[in-house]
Amino acid sequence: MLIDVHAHFLHDRTPRADWRERNASRLRAGERVGITIHVASILGSWGGTSPTYFPSLPDLRYANDWLLALQRQHPDRVRGYVAVNPNYTAEALAEIARCLDAGMIGVKLAASRRANDPLLDPICRLAAERGVPILHHIWQHRRRDWPGQEASDARELGELATRHPRVPFLLAHIGGGGDWLHSLHDLRALPNVYVDLSGSGVDGGMLEACLDAVGVARLVWGCDLTIETGWAKLRYLEHLLSAPDLERVRWRNAAAIFPPGAFPSD
Amino acid sequence: MRTDVNAFVGSYPFRRVPGTSPDAVLAAMDRVGLDEAWVTHLPGVFWRDPTEGNAWLLHLAREHRRFRPVPAVHPGLADWRDALRAAGDAGAPAVRADPTFYGIDPAGPAMRALAAACGEAGVALSLAVRFEDGRQRHPNDHAPELPAAAVRALIRSDDRVRLLVTHADRPFVEEVHFGSTPAEAARIWWDICWIWGPPEDHLQTLLATVGVSRFVLGTGQPLRLPENAAAKLDLLDLSPGDRAAIESSNARALAGGRTL
Numbered sequence: 001m002l003i004d005v006h007a008h009f010l011h012d013r014t015p016r017a018d019w020r021e022r023n024a025s026r027l028r029a030g031e032r033v034g035i036t037i038h039v040a041s042i043l044g045s046w047g048g049t050s051p052t053y054f055p056s057l058p059d060l061r062y063a064n065d066w067l068l069a070l071q072r073q074h075p076d077r078v079r080g081y082v083a084v085n086p087n088y089t090a091e092a093l094a095e096i097a098r099c100l101d102a103g104m105i106g107v108k109l110a111a112s113r114r115a116n117d118p119l120l121d122p123i124c125r126l127a128a129e130r131g132v133p134i135l136h137h138i139w140q141h142r143r144r145d146w147p148g149q150e151a152s153d154a155r156e157l158g159e160l161a162t163r164h165p166r167v168p169f170l171l172a173h174i175g176g177g178g179d180w181l182h183s184l185h186d187l188r189a190l191p192n193v194y195v196d197l198s199g200s201g202v203d204g205g206m207l208e209a210c211l212d213a214v215g216v217a218r219l220v221w222g223c224d225l226t227i228e229t230g231w232a233k234l235r236y237l238e239h240l241l242s243a244p245d246l247e248r249v250r251w252r253n254a255a256a257i258f259p260p261g262a263f264p265s266d
Numbered sequence: 267m268r269t270d271v272n273a274f275v276g277s278y279p280f281r282r283v284p285g286t287s288p289d290a291v292l293a294a295m296d297r298v299g300l301d302e303a304w305v306t307h308l309p310g311v312f313w314r315d316p317t318e319g320n321a322w323l324l325h326l327a328r329e330h331r332r333f334r335p336v337p338a339v340h341p342g343l344a345d346w347r348d349a350l351r352a353a354g355d356a357g358a359p360a361v362r363a364d365p366t367f368y369g370i371d372p373a374g375p376a377m378r379a380l381a382a383a384c385g386e387a388g389v390a391l392s393l394a395v396r397f398e399d400g401r402q403r404h405p406n407d408h409a410p411e412l413p414a415a416a417v418r419a420l421i422r423s424d425d426r427v428r429l430l431v432t433h434a435d436r437p438f439v440e441e442v443h444f445g446s447t448p449a450e451a452a453r454i455w456w457d458i459c460w461i462w463g464p465p466e467d468h469l470q471t472l473l474a475t476v477g478v479s480r481f482v483l484g485t486g487q488p489l490r491l492p493e494n495a496a497a498k499l500d501l502l503d504l505s506p507g508d509r510a511a512i513e514s515s516n517a518r519a520l521a522g523g524r525t526l
Contacts, residue, residue: 029464228463232494
């Protein structure tokens with residue numbers, strides 16, 4: 001069993017004309033790597049009719065519906081995070097309830113609002129009530145604001161996680177850009193924050209540093225935009241970890257933080 | 267036979283990297299099934315005189331036949347031709363220059379002179395676009411990335427020079443390849459370490475558009491996990507011939523038959 005906790009799909013209203021090919025490529029590569037379940041999100045229209053990190057309500061609803069359809073089409077391979085924009089609080093809460101009721105298994109927060117903003121609290125309370133994790137987009141050690149997103153870093157996510165200790169948070173793509181070592185220092189004392197190993201970065205020493213900072217119990221495997229880097233990290237972990245510990249990273253840790261029954265052999 | 271054309275030995279100044287000793291790099295090569303590696307003395311890249319690491323590197327390659335040395339040449343130093351000559355005499359498959367780290371114009375007269383001398387000597391010139399993702403570099407690590415325009419300028423500056431460009435991504439490769447004549451593009455080899463696989467499929471696209479003959483296996487180890495390059499190839503549906511070309515025979519063509 002292998003669970004990719006950080007996947008994405010595209011749809012027909014994104015700017016990408018090759019959206020079918022990219023989706024098919026993800027599933028095909030997943031078969032080769034041995035990915036059992038892709039836990040995915042779609043960030044609105046990916047910039048088509050609203051910005052990727054500031055998606056409009058219609059774009060979010062369309063994307064979430066599309067992902068629900070994909071989950072129904074591939075019940076053995078795809079699960080969904082409901083993506084919301086916390087600036088529309090009431091609508092975000094209603095969308096989360098709607099999509100969880102329809103079978104999604106987590107919440108995706110990207111970069112529409114800083115992670116430590118009180119506006120995220122109602123969403124976290126609902127996540128706690130429903131027993132689902134939150135995957136939060138992170139810029140590792142954000143030193144300034146970047147155009148196109150109100151990105152958060154590990155310290156800001158840590159403030160949110162401290163306010164909501166019952167919610168498991170996945171710190172997105174430790175290899176996805178920025179100073180991952182800085183993030184790891186912030187995570188040591190945050191027991192409800194898990195490190196998502198995805199991202200295009202495959203730095204030597206990064207996995208050892210992750211293990212040192214949070215231990216094997218708080219590592220979850222994923223790919224994000226580059227499946228080969230996920231596979232490379234998995235191959236290297238085979239040399240770093242015992243077989244039982246490798247199983248934890250491959251899927252057992254994920255199975256423990258998503259709702260019971262979210263995965264086939266869970 | 268699998269050849270890694272992009273490997274390093276020695277410590278990195280901007281963060282702790284495990285596995286930088288020669289023995290550790292050899293162990294990593296065993297782990298991923300690499301037979302030989304073209305290696306750079308990593309600390310030297312950041313020295314005022316990067317050639318001060320060359321003697322150690324050449325000695326290392328004599329001790330460990332699976333290493334092939336890629337000595338540094340700094341064309342801004344008065345005696346740079348001696349360093350190039352020594353590399354050629356030692357059978358190095360390539361020399362390297364990191365002009366932005368040396369603080370010289372990457373397409374300026376010194377680099378053009380080096381390109382011409384490499385062309386005349388029949389030694390390939392290796393250039394790295396970057397060492398780390400720009401978003402994570404140390405606050406004091408300010409050297410600019412190698413611009414694509416510099417690669418275009420250097421390949422045009424001498425019609426014999428062969429270039430190995432490492433750590434380039436798809437837009438960089440396309441900009442240089444399609445911004446060069448076919449004859450120029452045929453003298454540039456690209457390592458695959460920074461090119462994305464699925465689902466974006468950048469490498470698959472480039473193999474179709476630029477051609478298999480232009481790509482070589484490079485890992486960037488130990489700064490990067492060498493497993494990445496192998497995983498990338500394992501995700502492609504390559505014929506045995508194409509895979510062998512990327513893993514070894516293209517590197518032999520790049521080296522121009524130079525052996526230790």
